[in-house]
Amino acid sequence: MAEENGEKTEQATDARREEFRKKGNVAHTKELGSAILLLAAAGGVYALGRFFFKNIYEVFQYSFGQDMVVLVREGNFTEALRFCAEKALILIAPVMGIAGILGAASSLMQVGFLQVEDALEPNFEKINPAEGFKRVFSLRAVVEAIKSLLKMGAIGLVLYFLLRGEVKQVPYMITFSIEQIIVYLGTVVVKLLGGVGAVMFVIAAADYFYQRWDLEKKMMMTKQEVKEEHKQREGDPMIKSRIRRIQREMASKRMMAEVPKADVIITNPTHIAVVLKYTDNLPAPQLIAMGADHVAEKIKEIGRQHNIPIVENKPLARTIFKTMKIGQVIPRELFVAVAEVLSYVYRLRRKKR
Numbered sequence: 001m002a003e004e005n006g007e008k009t010e011q012a013t014d015a016r017r018e019e020f021r022k023k024g025n026v027a028h029t030k031e032l033g034s035a036i037l038l039l040a041a042a043g044g045v046y047a048l049g050r051f052f053f054k055n056i057y058e059v060f061q062y063s064f065g066q067d068m069v070v071l072v073r074e075g076n077f078t079e080a081l082r083f084c085a086e087k088a089l090i091l092i093a094p095v096m097g098i099a100g101i102l103g104a105a106s107s108l109m110q111v112g113f114l115q116v117e118d119a120l121e122p123n124f125e126k127i128n129p130a131e132g133f134k135r136v137f138s139l140r141a142v143v144e145a146i147k148s149l150l151k152m153g154a155i156g157l158v159l160y161f162l163l164r165g166e167v168k169q170v171p172y173m174i175t176f177s178i179e180q181i182i183v184y185l186g187t188v189v190v191k192l193l194g195g196v197g198a199v200m201f202v203i204a205a206a207d208y209f210y211q212r213w214d215l216e217k218k219m220m221m222t223k224q225e226v227k228e229e230h231k232q233r234e235g236d237p238m239i240k241s242r243i244r245r246i247q248r249e250m251a252s253k254r255m256m257a258e259v260p261k262a263d264v265i266i267t268n269p270t271h272i273a274v275v276l277k278y279t280d281n282l283p284a285p286q287l288i289a290m291g292a293d294h295v296a297e298k299i300k301e302i303g304r305q306h307n308i309p310i311v312e313n314k315p316l317a318r319t320i321f322k323t324m325k326i327g328q329v330i331p332r333e334l335f336v337a338v339a340e341v342l343s344y345v346y347r348l349r350r351k352k353r
Helices: 014-022 030-047 049-063 066-074 078-111 129-136 139-175 178-219 223-234 237-261 294-305 314-323 332-352
Strands: 264-267 272-277 286-292 310-312
Touching (some): 014 178, 030 049, 049 078, 049 178, 139 178, 237 272, 237 286, 237 294, 264 314, 264 332, 272 294, 272 332, 286 294, 310 332, 314 332
Parallel strands (some): 264 310
Antiparallel strands (some): 264 272
């Protein structure tokens, strides 16, 4: 019934997966990049604490020092802005650089190097209002909305629990020195970035597995689709059968062309015929043709036309037919039996001469 109704009950084949991949349909979550960005920022702030402390301390000294007072009185804000911009760049660049590299690495880990072939092709369905309406009210849109709400709720809870204890420290900060304030703020920033990053990582892992499950569901195939793909990959069975038949016919013609060169034809006598040839450059007699039933009769007919001796030896004919392939030389265990046959053939030839 599943096959009749066209239900997708079969797992996706490798070709189906590659087709989806070429169109850009891969399991991928954007939250992983955000999580790595936050965790990298937390690690960068923690590892480069002294570097950040030094530069932030210089900003405080400059902002509340005598130089700033002079600049404000003179109305010259360009120098102040230049100094703050330089320090901001120095503080942000290392963290953003590391986070950017890790973000790119997260995409590579999920999908590898992906080249979307249809990216440059115009797709008018994307600007179709009806299709857009369907996308807005689709199940995927609902899932994305729920996921966003859960993400915001989880981040809000983390921020609440992390900042709840820090609020009590705010009144005491009035007694802190500049160094102590900077160190305290750095500690809070690391906690916030690390906590939110950890929550985002958990959300990203859950979202990735959901994306994998949803993609596997989309890639499933019907039995008919699997059959059609197998036919396209392997070729039409009728064509393959015809090719095999032609190959057998050609091989049979080549084999029959070798029969006139033979020294002897050994028969069953009615069902099997094997053809042997011996020359000085061969270590032993060579099997050049063999066949059963109709082919055997054809071999014997050609042998009679070219005066090839036909010798009846049922055990030897059966053994060669079952154990050897065309082109092989006689094995050691059959030397004696074949030598007797060839000796008999050579004696006949001498008598005729």
